[in-house]
Amino acid sequence: MRTAYSVETVRTAERESMARLPEGALMQRAAAGLAATCAELLGQVSGRVYGSRVVLLVGSGDNGGDALYAGARLARRGAGVTAVPLAPERAHAGGLAALRRAGGRVASPAVAEELIERADLVVDGIVGIGGEGGLRPEAVPLAEAAGRARAAVVAVDLPSGVDAGTGEVRGAAFRADVTVTFGAHKPGLLIDPAREYAGSVRLVDIGLALPGEPELEALQHADVARLLPVPGAESDKYRRGVVGIAAGSARYPGAAVLAVSGALRGGAGAVRYVGPAGDAVIARFPETLVSDQGPERAGRVQAWVVGPGAGDDAETVAQVLAAEVPVLIDADGLRLADAEAVRARTAPTLMTPHAGEAAALLGVGRAEVERARLASVRELARRYGAAVLLKGSTTLVAGPDGSRPVRVNSTGTPWLATAGSGDVLSGLAGSLLAAGLPAVDAGSVGAYLHGLAGRFAAAGAPVGAHDVALAVRRAWREVGEVHRGA
Numbered sequence: 356m357r358t359a360y361s362v363e364t365v366r367t368a369e370r371e372s373m374a375r376l377p378e379g380a381l382m383q384r385a386a387a388g389l390a391a392t393c394a395e396l397l398g399q400v401s402g403r404v405y406g407s408r409v410v411l412l413v414g415s416g417d418n419g420g421d422a423l424y425a426g427a428r429l430a431r432r433g434a435g436v437t438a439v440p441l442a443p444e445r446a447h448a449g450g451l452a453a454l455r456r457a458g459g460r461v462a463s464p465a466v467a468e469e470l471i472e473r474a475d476l477v478v479d480g481i482v483g484i485g486g487e488g489g490l491r492p493e494a495v496p497l498a499e500a501a502g503r504a505r506a507a508v509v510a511v512d513l514p515s516g517v518d519a520g521t522g523e524v525r526g527a528a529f530r531a532d533v534t535v536t537f538g539a540h541k542p543g544l545l546i547d548p549a550r551e552y553a554g555s556v557r558l559v560d561i562g563l564a565l566p567g568e569p570e571l572e573a574l575q576h577a578d579v580a581r582l583l584p585v586p587g588a589e590s591d592k593y594r595r596g597v598v599g600i601a602a603g604s605a606r607y608p609g610a611a612v613l614a615v616s617g618a619l620r621g622g623a624g625a626v627r628y629v630g631p632a633g634d635a636v637i638a639r640f641p642e643t644l645v646s647d648q649g650p651e652r653a654g655r656v657q658a659w660v661v662g663p664g665a666g667d668d669a670e671t672v673a674q675v676l677a678a679e680v681p682v683l684i685d686a687d688g689l690r691l692a693d694a695e696a697v698r699a700r701t702a703p704t705l706m707t708p709h710a711g712e713a714a715a716l717l718g719v720g721r722a723e724v725e726r727a728r729l730a731s732v733r734e735l736a737r738r739y740g741a742a743v744l745l746k747g748s749t750t751l752v753a754g755p756d757g758s759r760p761v762r763v764n765s766t767g768t769p770w771l772a773t774a775g776s777g778d779v780l781s782g783l784a785g786s787l788l789a790a791g792l793p794a795v796d797a798g799s800v801g802a803y804l805h806g807l808a809g810r811f812a813a814a815g816a817p818v819g820a821h822d823v824a825l826a827v828r829r830a831w832r833e834v835g836e837v838h839r840g841a
């Protein structure tokens with residue numbers, strides 16, 4: 356499991372550690388890790404550390420201190436290192452002295468853009484977890500220059516300008532090729548839009564003992580493998596769970612077919628389809644149990660999926676919400692579901708909006724949800740008393756009270772932003788619910804497999820939702836392999 360901790364928790368751990376260790380020890384560990392990554396990148400960019408040109412952009416806090424000590428290490432290996440302190444009188448004094456002793460230079464911000472243009476490596480040590488409110492105006496041209504330059508950009512702890520705790524980006528921020536973060540991932544490094552600015556993220560262990568719950572957790576292959584439902588010798592189709600799909604309409608029969616295609620690959624023993632697209636479903640998937648009765652009279656299921664392509668069929672949504680089994684609500688179902696009926700449910704509920712649907716439910720603009728994804732998913736979960744999966748390039752899954760930790764999925768790919776892809780996910784996650792997974796697990800395992808399947812199906816070229824559904828089996832197998840190998 357990959358975890359991310361709030362700034363507050365990291366600060367607490369930092370204080371405890373500092374009380375036990377000699378002064379400056381944590382910063383030296385951080386700088387050593389940072390310098391190692393810088394050296395590796397310089398090797399890639401210019402072939403060697405010796406003789407390469409490194410520019411350190413140095414703010415007035417410890418983030419700048421990390422950059423200076425790392426710069427000193429690079430200077431000792433023969434790199435030409437120039438530090439640009441944005442507020443020279445407040446830059447980390449020990450770090451500046453160390454850099455000078457190692458042969459590094461110090462330059463004025465007036466020449467920073469010129470230096471960045473000629474650099475092999477730019478180290479962004481302007482601001483870390485102590486930052487507030489986005490980049491200050493004087494740093495904006497530097498972020499732009501670093502973006503234009505051919506130099507590799509390494510961010511210290513996090514890209515300056517992004518919000519460490521929430522992943523929000525207000526205005527300009529540094530775009531890093533690599534972010535070297537210390538002690539723990541910060542939530543912003545795993546959530547878009549900030550995640551995109553971080554490039555690839557490396558965690559340097561500086562020996563922090565992190566107290567309490569993480570803010571976020573991201574499942575990895577082995578975690579997913581442990582959660583996948585596996586039939587035992589005694590299993591029959593009913594014990595493996597039957598998932599009911601109440602989806603599709605005369606206008607959108609394809610949504611029903613795609614939701615069923617996802618459900619068939621999600622581990623339930625059987626898929627029951629209810630709705631007006633039965634002929635289309637049977638033609639494609641003859642193994643489906645098709646009923647033309649409403650959900651109430653369709654026969655037993657262990658979980659329902661309601662909503663994909665449902666049009667305006669509020670009655671079906673109401674019947675599903677009244678069922679005493681887990682329910683996944685997606686697409687049109689989100690709009691048609693009565694909030695009181697959702698809150699009144701006693702069996703688990705999982706809502707799966709994309710940003711636009713979440714915005715409509717929250718009564719805000721879509722951009723607002725995209726800007727503040729973590730706060731949005733928590734707020735929705737609290738309002739509805741339901742687990743909520745907020746789709747996107749970094750999908751988030753919150754438990755019913757919006758509490759910690761929220762799951763974040765990072766297997767997604769931009770290729771998954773294709774029509775019908777969400778219908779496949781709803782069937783897949785619904786099937787996992789029917790197989791007995793708790794709502795947050797069903798959502799996050801579903802998103803994980805779906806993202807991986809999207810990558811396999813796309814392999815660098817456009818995909819349709821149907822291709823994604825087909826690739827779910829490969830994703831499942833790959834995840835299972837890791838488990839068996841473990």
Ligand SMILES: NC(=O)C1=CN([C@@H]2O[C@H](COP(=O)(O)OP(=O)(O)OC[C@H]3O[C@@H](n4cnc5c(N)ncnc54)[C@H](OP(=O)(O)O)[C@@H]3O)[C@@H](O)[C@H]2O)[C@@H](O)CC1
Binds near residue numbers: 365369487488
């Ligand atoms: N956690 C750990 O265990 C370890 C942490 N370590 C490192 O320490 C870092 C945290 O250091 P920190 O607390 O000194 O804060 P930091 O991020 O350098 O910035 C603070 C200063 O920046 C300013 N400033 C504020 N907002 C700004 C903005 N938007 N744009 C520009 N400037 C802004 C503000 O100064 P002001 O100008 O307001 O006086 C403020 O004083 C952490 O990220 C990690 O790198 C490691 O050394 C090892 C162990």
Ligand SMILES: [K+]
Binds near residue numbers: 418
């Ligand atoms: K930084």
